[in-house]
Amino acid sequence: MNAFTDLGPRRIDDIARDCRRRVNQRALLAAGVAIVPVPGLDWLADVSVLMKLIPEINRAFGLSPDQVARLSPDRRVVVYKALSAGGSLLVGRIVTRALVVHVMRLVGVRLTAQQVAKFVPIAGQAVSAALTFTALRYVCEQHIRQCIAVSEQLRGVNSEIPG
Numbered sequence: 001m002n003a004f005t006d007l008g009p010r011r012i013d014d015i016a017r018d019c020r021r022r023v024n025q026r027a028l029l030a031a032g033v034a035i036v037p038v039p040g041l042d043w044l045a046d047v048s049v050l051m052k053l054i055p056e057i058n059r060a061f062g063l064s065p066d067q068v069a070r071l072s073p074d075r076r077v078v079v080y081k082a083l084s085a086g087g088s089l090l091v092g093r094i095v096t097r098a099l100v101v102h103v104m105r106l107v108g109v110r111l112t113a114q115q116v117a118k119f120v121p122i123a124g125q126a127v128s129a130a131l132t133f134t135a136l137r138y139v140c141e142q143h144i145r146q147c148i149a150v151s152e153q154l155r156g157v158n159s160e161i162p163g
Contacts, residue, residue, distance in 0.1 A: 007062065007151050015151075019057045019144050026053055027136040034132040035125045042132055043104075050100045053140055061147040063091050075154075082150045091146050103139055 007015075030049045034042035058064040068079050083091055 007155055009152075009155075012061075012148055012151050012155075015060050016144055016148055019060055019147075020141070022056065023053060023137055023140040023144075027133045027140075030136055031129040031133040034129040037125055042128055046104060046132060046136060047097060047100050049136060050103070050139060051095055051097065053136075054095045054100070054143060057140065057143055057147060058091060058095075061091075061151050063147055063150060078154060079150070082153045091143070091150055104135075 026049045030042070030045045033045040055064060059067065063079070068076060071079065
C-alpha cells in the first residue's frame with residue numbers, strides 16, 4: 001500500500017478541510033502574538049507557525065520527505081515530476097527556517113507594513129494582527145492547493161504504475 005492509494009476525491013477534500021481548520025487556528029494564535037507591540041516578535045511567530053504547519057500539511061497529504069522516500073522508485077519519480085511541474089517550494093521538502101523566510105519574503109509587502117504598523121498605537125497592532133492572519137492563511141492555502149494538485153495528479157497516474 002502506498003501513501004496515495006486511499007486518496008480519492010472525497011478523502012482529498014477531507015484532508016484539505018482539516019488542514020484549513022488547523023491553519024485558521026494557528027493563524028489566529030499568531031495574530032494574537034502580533035498584537036503585542038514588540039517589533040519582530042510577530043515575525044518570529046509567523047516563521048515558527050509555518051515551520052510546524054507546512055510539514056503537518058505535507059504529512060496529511062502523504063507528501064512529507066519521509067513518506068515520499070518510502071515509495072517505490074517508480075512512484076517517487078511520479079511525485080518529483082508532479083512537484084516540479086507544479087513549481088512547489090514546500091511540498092515534499094524538508095522545511096527549513098531559510099525556506100520559510102524565503103516564502104515569507106514572497107509576501108514581503110505584508111512584512112514591511114506589519115513592522116511599520118507596530119509604531120501606530122492600538123490601530124497599528126490591529127492592522128499587524130490582521131496582516132499576520134491573512135499572510136499565514138495565504139501561504140498555507142497556496143501550499144494546500146499545491147498538495148491537492150499533486151495528490152490528484154498522482155491519483156490519476158496511480159493505476160498506471162506497477163507496484
